[in-house]
Amino acid sequence: MRAATLLVPTTEELEPGCPSAGRPGQFSRKICPVPVACSCAQREGGDCVLVQKDSLLPRARKLAADPGRQPPDADAAISIRGLAKRYGDFVAVDGLDLDIRRGEIFALLGPNGAGKTTTVEICEGYRSRDAGEVLVLGEDPAAAGRRWKAQLGIVLQSGAGESQLTVRELVRAQASYYPAPRDPDEVLELVGLTEKAGVRGKSLSGGQRRRLDVALGIVGRPTLLFLDEPTTGFDPEARRQFWSLIRSLRELGTTMLLTTHYLDEAEALADRVGVITRGRLVEVAVPSSLGGRETAPAVVSWTEDGARRSEATAAPTALVRDLAGRFPGEVPDLAVTRPTLEDVYLRMIGEPS
Amino acid sequence: MTTTDEVSLPSLPSVYRSRAGVELKEFFRQREAVVFTLMLPVLLLVVFGAVLNFDLGDGVTFTQYFMAGIIAAGILGASLQNMAISIATERSDGTLKGLAGTPMPRSAYFVGKVVQVLAVTAAIIAILVLIGVVFYGIDLPPGADWLTFAWVTVLGSASCTLLGIAVSSLARNGRSASATVTPFALLLQFISGVFFQFSEIPSWMQTVAALFPLKWMAQGLRSVFLPDSLAASEPAGSWELGRVALVLIVWCLIGLLLCVRTFRWQDRDSR
Numbered sequence: 148m149r150a151a152t153l154l155v156p157t158t159e160e161l162e163p164g165c166p167s168a169g170r171p172g173q174f175s176r177k178i179c180p181v182p183v184a185c186s187c188a189q190r191e192g193g194d195c196v197l198v199q200k201d202s203l204l205p206r207a208r209k210l211a212a213d214p215g216r217q218p219p220d221a222d223a224a225i226s227i228r229g230l231a232k233r234y235g236d237f238v239a240v241d242g243l244d245l246d247i248r249r250g251e252i253f254a255l256l257g258p259n260g261a262g263k264t265t266t267v268e269i270c271e272g273y274r275s276r277d278a279g280e281v282l283v284l285g286e287d288p289a290a291a292g293r294r295w296k297a298q299l300g301i302v303l304q305s306g307a308g309e310s311q312l313t314v315r316e317l318v319r320a321q322a323s324y325y326p327a328p329r330d331p332d333e334v335l336e337l338v339g340l341t342e343k344a345g346v347r348g349k350s351l352s353g354g355q356r357r358r359l360d361v362a363l364g365i366v367g368r369p370t371l372l373f374l375d376e377p378t379t380g381f382d383p384e385a386r387r388q389f390w391s392l393i394r395s396l397r398e399l400g401t402t403m404l405l406t407t408h409y410l411d412e413a414e415a416l417a418d419r420v421g422v423i424t425r426g427r428l429v430e431v432a433v434p435s436s437l438g439g440r441e442t443a444p445a446v447v448s449w450t451e452d453g454a455r456r457s458e459a460t461a462a463p464t465a466l467v468r469d470l471a472g473r474f475p476g477e478v479p480d481l482a483v484t485r486p487t488l489e490d491v492y493l494r495m496i497g498e499p500s
Numbered sequence: 501m502t503t504t505d506e507v508s509l510p511s512l513p514s515v516y517r518s519r520a521g522v523e524l525k526e527f528f529r530q531r532e533a534v535v536f537t538l539m540l541p542v543l544l545l546v547v548f549g550a551v552l553n554f555d556l557g558d559g560v561t562f563t564q565y566f567m568a569g570i571i572a573a574g575i576l577g578a579s580l581q582n583m584a585i586s587i588a589t590e591r592s593d594g595t596l597k598g599l600a601g602t603p604m605p606r607s608a609y610f611v612g613k614v615v616q617v618l619a620v621t622a623a624i625i626a627i628l629v630l631i632g633v634v635f636y637g638i639d640l641p642p643g644a645d646w647l648t649f650a651w652v653t654v655l656g657s658a659s660c661t662l663l664g665i666a667v668s669s670l671a672r673n674g675r676s677a678s679a680t681v682t683p684f685a686l687l688l689q690f691i692s693g694v695f696f697q698f699s700e701i702p703s704w705m706q707t708v709a710a711l712f713p714l715k716w717m718a719q720g721l722r723s724v725f726l727p728d729s730l731a732a733s734e735p736a737g738s739w740e741l742g743r744v745a746l747v748l749i750v751w752c753l754i755g756l757l758l759c760v761r762t763f764r765w766q767d768r769d770s771r
Contacts, residue, residue, distance in 0.1 A: 271601060272601075273601070273766065293509055293603040293605065294603070296601065296603040297509060299601070301601040303594060303597060303598060303601070305593075305594040306594060307593075307595055307598045308589070308590060308593030308594050308595035308598075309593060310526065311525060311526050311529035312522060312525050312526065312529075316522075316525065320519075320521070320522050321602065323510060323518035324510065324515060324518075324602045324603050324604040324608075325602070325603060326507040326509050326510060326603075327507045347529075363598070
């Protein structure tokens with residue numbers, strides 16, 4: 148079996164609080180092709196089963212301090228080791244490691260200036276790097292040629308400029324640069340711009356223009372699609388439509404690297420989420436377990452003797468059962484809450500929630 | 501292995517055709533560009549031709565003199581001004597960055613621009629000559645002069661296109677390119693023998709004008725539209741066609757060098 152199709156427990160996944168450790172069902176029993184990674188897990192006849200996070204942390208830290216230990220994975224869609232980039236005195240990316248598997252949707256979350264766009268644009272071949280190794284579809288973006296670019300789709304944060312060409316003409320022109328493009332009219336159908344096919348690019352609304360950007364990004368039939376803050380400035384309905392577009396692209400087998408400010412977007416779309424802050428990846432996890440969210444203590448609150456009461460507990464069901472016994476009917480104002488993705492995220496990037 | 505490995509990239513001619521189509525549509529559908537680049541020289545010819553139709557001697561009118569100058573100015577507008585403004589705009593609005601992220605061969609972008617410049621230049625020359633012949637009794641040049649017309653146009657257009665591409669890298673965006681290049685081009689037209697007879701201009705201005713291509717383009721085109729007897733009233737006493745060719749070729753080389761050294765596919769803040 149090839150390693151590329153499998154989840155490799157890398158340092159990013161294990162480092163801060165190791166969300167996978169508490170959920171054997173989530174990440175366990177993956178064949179681990181990298182011996183170093185296996186040393187932080189129990190080996191079971193070639194399979195890795197992740198164990199307690201406490202035993203993993205020191206090992207993960209050690210790995211993070213020495214990113215050269217694992218070579219980048221040429222079979223991954225994107226594999227980054229020890230990436231660093233500075234602009235003058237400003238350190239934009241500071242020793243970042245990341246693996247994105249083929250076929251997955253990966254969301255990079257982080258505040259402005261955290262290094263999201265710099266990382267993505269290094270992967271796209273737009274920017275140079277100061278240190279580290281990067282393989283995108285098995286090639287170094289700094290040295291890759293047209294054939295490599297033909298496998299990528301890029302939706303830039305800035306989007307394309309104003310054009311006198313119609314939407315259909317723009318998509319057709321873009322298709323003419325690629326070896327095996329999609330049918331332009333099918334692409335317009337997919338992004339919902341069929342009715343605007345004859346309208347000039349400069350006359351589109353903001354949301355329509357963003358959909359045109361996506362059409363231009365996917366018409367070349369990319370293996371890997373980069374989406375840099377694709378829905379900034381969308382109204383809620385346009386965002387929902389965009390999400391269903393992304394899901395239909397996933398059905399077509401496109402790997403996607405998405406950067407976003409919106410936590411609900413990452414939660415709705417991504418198979419895995421990476422949180423980046425100050426140029427470092429502080430956690431990689433499936434959205435539901437980010438920051439140990441699913442095992443975090445629940446808060447049970449209710450009203451008793453005219454006063455609001457609440458209690459944090461790891462066993463909310465037991466507490467609710469207990470409350471149900473104390474009250475004859477309904478427990479007044481009963482609520483069980485867990486930390487939202489936003490709570491977890493804000494804590495991670497060091498902001499007061 | 502994905503299918504893209506087996507399918508070959510599109511051929512250069514097919515991408516060149518595609519880019520040429522894009523560039524032609526981008527220009528001719530943009531009203532401001534068409535008015536500014538195409539119609540302004542035409543209006544100037546009509547107005548100057550009607551107002552300043554005086555005799556320069558030897559039965560030659562100023563309109564004939566102006567014909568050569570305004571064609572040179574038209575070429576300058578279609579190449580230097582057009583390239584500087586449109587490329588600066590496309591760089592600042594992300595069009596260039598978008599193209600750089602596709603497998604489009606980079607040469608295709610420049611081929612498209614050259615086709616655009618050639619088409620616009622041909623259109624300007626055709627309209628100006630037509631108006632001159634129909635309304636102002638301009639005689640079409642005799643056979644051999646068409647050859648001079650052709651090489652002056654091609655060399656002038658090439659040098660100014662390259663300079664325009666180079667200048668675009670200095671501007672922050674299309675608007676600032678326009679604000680810098682337009683007054684510069686206008687000034688150049690005043691001192692290069694477009695609006696006034698070159699021999700009437702103070703000699704220090706003549707010297708300044710001689711540093712730039714426009715003066716030489718206008719001079720070369722005068723040799724086409726004016727009888728040879730008027731060569732005596734040029735400052736040098738002749739049309740100096742050899743020097744015209746030399747200066748324009750030198751400007752082509754300088755422009756090419758500047759383009760290669762300064763061209764950027766992204767805004768300055770991206771590295």
